[in-house]
Amino acid sequence: MKKKEKKQSPWNNNLYVLKQLFTASKLRLPFEMLFQVSKGVTQTLIYTVLFGTVINSIAEGREYTKVLAYILLVALFTAANIWFQSWFQESFLPRDNARIQKYMLLNVYAHAASLDIQQYENPEFYDKYVRSLEEAGTRAGKLSGSIANAVGLLTTVLYLLFIIVSKEPWTLIFVLIPLFPGWLLGKRKNKVSYERYIKNTNPTRWTKYLNQIMYLKEYAKEIRITGIYDVLTHKYDSTMDEIIANEKKYDRKTTVLTLFMDFMNDKVIYIGILLYVSYLIVVKKKLLIGDYLIIQNAVVSMTWRISALINSGLDLQQSGKFAGLLREFMETKPFAYANNKGETPDLEMDSIEFKNVSFSYDGSNEVLKNINVSIKKGSRILIVGKNGAGKSTFVKLLMNLYQPTAGEILYNGKNIQEYDVSQYRHVYSTVFQDFCLYALTVGQNVVMDNYSEDRSPYIERALREADLMKKIRLLEEGILSNVTKEIDDNGFVPSGGEKQKMAISRAIYQASKVIVLDEPSSALDPLSEAKLNELMLNASGGKTVFMISHRLSSAQYVDEVFLIDGGEIKERGSHDSLMKMNGKYAEMYKMQQEQYALECEA
């Protein structure tokens, strides 16, 4: 237990991000530290040392040329420093930030893709993922900034300390006295700010959600036609009131704390120094007026630097919290079965077998119970059942997107978990109910891989077979046209039916031996649907096909029907044998048929 706590301390989390930073950009941290040191030292040199010295020289009546020479010397040193600072800030930093962002995001993407769909569907995990994505791009850069800032501050503070001690060590007391209370106050303030952040997280998410609905296109119709607008604005009102109430509650606290901090860090020291040094000059005649200015400047800039240094410590701690989110996400392991070193499966499917397979999301309610089936090469299977019966879960298990809670699934006689997971998934061509199109070219959307010239005849064939090529040919750039207007203003925006056809052409293109279709025809008109059935089932040429469909008319093309009900395969067999059995399938079929058959009799 203790070990675990130690592991998740903010410092370890920062270290974790720092390691990534070093791999992404070795020079970032050293350069940024140099930058901050150079900034602090230059400013101190000019406004504290040079200024005081010039005034002292005046008071002591030195020669003007000597003073001028000294000013010029400092100016030269300053020029060199500013040269470096400008280069770092304007030239190095923007390019380096882009570099780091890319490195970090790619890492997160790669990791996200290695995790399981099931983890994605867990809202808690998903939330974590989204938050680490938000963090990933900038976190490493911010961390480097915080560390460099702290180093810069520390160096400058030491330099100032040296200046003060060499002039009048007692004045240090005024720096030291308010340190501890200032630190306590700062800590308390950060805590309050964090509490406010946490309290406002949920309401803020709500307002963002509502904001989206108000402006997104897909909600426009319902907002106009139904009364949902009133419900949403009502919700918005109460959410904003909650946020305002939180602000009132916490802001009162932070205001008081800030006031105290301001007084502690600024006024106590400032006044103390003023009084003490005035006393030394006026009453004791111990110091020159220039020394007074040096000490005053040094103490003031030292104090704000020390409080900034303390804040930077807190900042680093905060950074550690955010880094922790990222780290926790990056260290989330895919479920045990995500085998990345397993065997490569034979793309020629020979047999698939479910052995006592059960599955549940939460360990108690079983979505699928004790499934036992074996599927031979080339069989065409229709999976039917009510909404929510577990049909989609069945195919997700088959493709190793979910892991069975009990039992095993064999592909060509071997447990599918023994295969390399991504290789195994490439055995299948799929069209899901909720497929996505991408803002890439038509060709890439079909191939779902990089496009190359020699692939184009196959792409065109797939599009032709899916009955979409006619439309694509009309586009100016054919299969190289971009899909959606997301990135390309002239992009091709397919209609609902065309989208589905494009998804189907994906499955046709991938010459996989196993095809999985999850309600592919729901948005198609009757003729297109008939064509699809013909294409996918009838003309599948020895391929194994799994099809989920509510339209039982597809049954005539398949070899076997699975009826899933209550998580179990209740009935299976050919259409004819199931009809003879006169069970649930027959009932469903007749219900659909009845309506057509009526006509037949008429």
Added chain:
Amino acid sequence: MKDVEKKRKEKPIKILKNSVYLLRLVYRFSPMLFAITIMAAVAEFCFTFFNLLFTKRLVQEITDGNAFSAICGIIAVWCIVYLVLRFFIISIDNYFKPIYTKILIKGLEKYLYDKAARVDIECYDNTEYYNEFIWATNNSGEMVTGACNSIGAFLGYILQISGVISMVVIIDPSLSFLTFASVAVSIIVTSYLEKRKMEYRKEIVENEKIERYVERVFYLQDSAKDLRLTKIREVLLTVYENAYQKIQATLKKYVGKISVISFLSTFGFRYALNTFVVYAYFAYKLIVKESLDLSGFVVVNKAMVDLYLLLNRWSGQINALYRNAIYVDTMQKFIHYEPRIGSNKDGLRIDGMDAVLEFRNVTFTYPGNDKPTLRNVSFKLNGKESLAIVGYNGAGKTTLVKLMMRLYDVDQGEILLNEKNIKEYNLDDYRAMFSSVFQDFNLYALSLAENVKMQEVTNDDEKNIISALKQADFGEKLSTFSAGVKSQVTREFDEEGLLLSGGEKQKVAMARVFAGRGKIVVLDEPSAALDPIAEYNINRQIIDSSEKKSVVLISHRLTATRMADHIIMLENGEIIESGNHEELMQLDGKYAFMYKVQAEPYLKKSV
């Protein structure tokens, strides 16, 4: 070229105009924010000014060798002024500003939501218009508060800068040249840098859009499956890599120039001009000319540092104001958009009688299209009748019902309700006649009851909602929810929220129709994701409900449409066949063909 010149001249006026417009908005929704923004600016000015004044006085007292007690007196006075001002500034920044800002956001966003809900649907179809005005408005709350801060800060800095400059000029008029040169250099340099940065931003922005798109794909749940099952990941990463390389190339092109200018301005302006020259000048004055004005030197030094920082921030605000002006333009256009389909509050009210709808020679073309989507469509729907609309994908079916609900207005012809053009009716009343479920319905992260009623729910509604859900074949599922119709839909905000499958979602959407009080039910492909039994049950329910209401149904499943009193078949925007099922079958035209294609598999087996 002239245009550019003109634009440049108009720029300051435009910024001024838009800032006034913005302040009026702020004043309208959160007058206190307006007041405290100005107060904060004045307080900051006093603070800077008194600081300089105090330093001068103190150094003078010390160099004059006055009594220690006098020095203590000055320090005490300063201390009190300081505490008062800081108290004022800190309370505004930490307490009043955040609260009044939130109040502003609330008022403003609600005002804009109301506008968004009235903008014509056709504006949403026009991607350019949509992106430019509707979507751009989505962050308006933050933008406007940011802009309000910018204006406040801008005015505050002007006050402070003039305070600092007058202080320097009073101390040594010959230094006034230096201060004015500082202002000039600052304006020139920042506008030059801003222009360069704008240029490179413009070059980068397209590629950043691509990067963000890829980021979104990786983050959406919908694409998670594809990322695992296909090689689309590699394609997306290549796209990302290309965008990244282009960004780096652009940066490389610009950063050299920018860092040189930045060096020249920081070193030349901040240090050489404002510091080293000032030091050399005063050293000369005090040593060679033997002037005694040491306190002047101290204050000018401090003032010059302040001046540099203030000018830097001030010119930053000019750029912010300019950016805001562009944004305010967008928002102004959005706010002043007059919907073509106005709410017609004084229009005819709709009473309890039956609704007879008629399309007379209706032709409609989507804005930006050259071919009409609907051509010369005429039909009549009597009260308590059912109408089915069938046809291929893209025939114009959905457009027809959108026109019916007055989401768009017809180009030619007219739509009549009880013999009067629908434009004559009160819009809210007219739209309230319909209960509808579209193909692309949405569920909301609200309670199940609210998702069904689509209005505020009271306890009395519960019975009605449960029966509607049962009618939509959702009863069985409903009985498994411990919180019943109060259960939250989606897990967006509730860990225990309902996760519904495609078919279940569709049932919930269908329940809206059964719970609605509309006289006309409109269903656009309602059963696409339903299983046969659910489909059958729901179809029955809809037909039953048509005894009380009119029903308009779009479906590819011809068994669902065949019971309709009237069927119209659309092809390329025209009604090619119409009649009831028997009549159309007898006609043996396209409808009959389509029907047979669908029925064939069933008929074959039954023979």
